[in-house]
Amino acid sequence: MRPLRHLILFAIVAWGFADVCGGYFQEVAAADKFYRVVDGKADVRTYNGYRRYHAGCNHCHGPDGVGSTFAPSLVDRPRDIEEFRRIVRDGQSSSGTSVMRAFADDPNFAPYIDDIYAYLQARAEGALGRGRPKR
Template sequence: MGSLRQLFCSAALSLAAGAGAAAQDAAAPGKFYRVMDGKVDARTYDGFRRYHAGCDRCHGPDGVGSTFAPSLVSRLPDVDAFRRAVLNGQASSGSVMKGFAGDPNFAPYVDEIYAYLQARADGALGRGRPGRLQP
């Protein structure tokens, strides 16, 4: 009877661990990113590339902030506020960020940049270049 109980407990733990990993791997509602086994979907990877093509100059590597602009990882706004700030610009606390609505390198990719920063802010993605999920 004891070995049957051990077998049952072992199977239950395996199922629970598998379900937890699957839930972690799939994109959750309200999340713009998908991370699986430390690799990211195409949208998030493109966001990483776009972020590091321009945003990092002020907001620091990997969104951690700098002396010029705040961290986007420690206090990422909701997606609508993020879109407004990136496209229209923002002024606060004596700091000014120009809008990028007319910039073809950033305006069409605001959601991709948000996906990358959201994954960073949630702790689902560490610093550095992420690996890519294969389609």
């Protein structure tokens, strides 16, 4: 009887440990995500990123970040957050020619760069489809 109790106790402790660690690892994996989408519904930051993106970025980068004939997709090969911030703030040039203007002084975009990134990251990772996200 005693070995059975030890086995049951061990199983309960192992299950509890696995449950705690599983939750921890999910949180660590989610820590590098700027967005949160649950049951197809976007968090406030991601939804605001959608709104800000479609207020100005979509004119060049296409609806939902898919790109256009003159600006690249922002969801096919997403940049890391630091590079994204730098390009949006400082603009982008190619061979001395301005390709994308800087938005550092634009109050409609500069404070919301991370929100726009959250939206594009959710699109790139397939957490959000095309069109207006649910709130």
